[in-house]
Amino acid sequence: MAKKDGITMQVVGTYAFLVGVLLALVVGFFGGFGISQGVILLTLGVLGLVVGLVNITEKEIVPFLVATVAINVSLGSLSTVIMNVLGIIPAFSGIAAGIVTALGYLMVFVSPAAAVVALIAIWNMSRDQ
Numbered sequence: 001m002a003k004k005d006g007i008t009m010q011v012v013g014t015y016a017f018l019v020g021v022l023l024a025l026v027v028g029f030f031g032g033f034g035i036s037q038g039v040i041l042l043t044l045g046v047l048g049l050v051v052g053l054v055n056i057t058e059k060e061i062v063p064f065l066v067a068t069v070a071i072n073v074s075l076g077s078l079s080t081v082i083m084n085v086l087g088i089i090p091a092f093s094g095i096a097a098g099i100v101t102a103l104g105y106l107m108v109f110v111s112p113a114a115a116v117v118a119l120i121a122i123w124n125m126s127r128d129q
Helices: 009-030 037-054 058-085 090-126
Strands: none
Touching: 009 037, 009 090, 037 090, 058 090
């Protein structure tokens, strides 16, 4: 599927996924490097949309949606646990805040991909067969 002389949509989707995950983790742990939070959230959201539109085939829709629901629920719960366990220890409160921020950014990245794939699934189910 990949061309030697051009960039395919699959390559774009793969890089969008890698950049989204790395951006969420790095910015979450180490701060925004002077970039406003709105720009970070917008960038993660757009990257998530690209991943959802480009990477997921019709055969992968259900497993992808199950995985995104699972990761969003688990990241939300894990954030609460980390803040309630590590966050109460003064020496670890900064680390806990960084971890929770990174997990939140991962959810911001994954959610738009899940939304667009869910809309595609609804579209596929509702169109005339």
